[in-house]
Amino acid sequence: MNILVISGSPRTHGRTRIAAAYISSVYQTDLIDLSEFILPLFNGEAEQAELMRVQELKQRVSKADAIVLYHSGMSGALKNALDFLSSEQFKYKPVALLAAAGGGKGGINALNNMRTVMRGLYANAIPRQLVLDPVTIDVENATVTEHMAASIKELMEELHMFANAGTPGV
């Protein structure tokens, strides 16, 4: 099973990267960290499709059996990366959604927005989703709390369940 985690935070320091790295390491997934994997601003011109980095993005999303999207409350970086992609890479592919949040309830809005965007790409955004409040991240030890680790485990199990069921029509 080839799972790809896309960490949507453009910030090089922050809780999103800790949690994304945790998931990638514990569940041995591929990882695209958009604070390092810098894309140009999408402009719809054909030349951009030729860029090595854009081709790499498309290939890694295409070959994944399932995707984990981790985004901070409002990340243009993730949105921009998705602009380069289409239903060609996402159609019917199971996608798990996580949002970093400041502690309020804004994470839910971020998840709802991302779910709508995923629908537009014909992805299969799975029902289970997670908001990671600051208290769920152990910054000092660069990991997540035990409680959040259990929630992530459940999320990943559901993602596997959908991925194992196979992609409809394929």
Added chain:
Amino acid sequence: MNILVISGSPRTHGRTRIAAAYISSVYQTDLIDLSEFILPLFNGEAEQAELMRVQELKQRVSKADAIVLYHSGMSGALKNALDFLSSEQFKYKPVALLAAAGGGKGGINALNNMRTVMRGLYANAIPRQLVLDPVTIDVENATVTEHMAASIKELMEELHMFANAGTPGV
């Protein structure tokens, strides 16, 4: 009354630019066209706040009495531009939302997502909103249809009404 139109499409050719230019010209507004006004990908680092272009963006949004956000179905470029801004520029400011759409109903999702994002910036997204299907744009003459021109007029009147009422607490 200083109204700022932000055209969110990153595409240099397209219907969004025609409609945004139409609004800016007919209603004599300021215009930031994100297909020309290129911003770096937001990364949250302090150095970016020093960039001339970022300072210009903040200033032009700050000094506007009201904002018109025109975005294509899914524009990382607009999302990225908003990443540079905060409630400091948007708090209680009336904002009109328009979405370019392919002819399906995806434009409504784009508007709903953008309304949620505006709430997060404490903007006052006004009730009236518009989806511009391809049939509403007269590409040959680089303008909008008569019917859409009337709808835009109503939108702009509502935006003026809110702007004239003044910003609460200021």
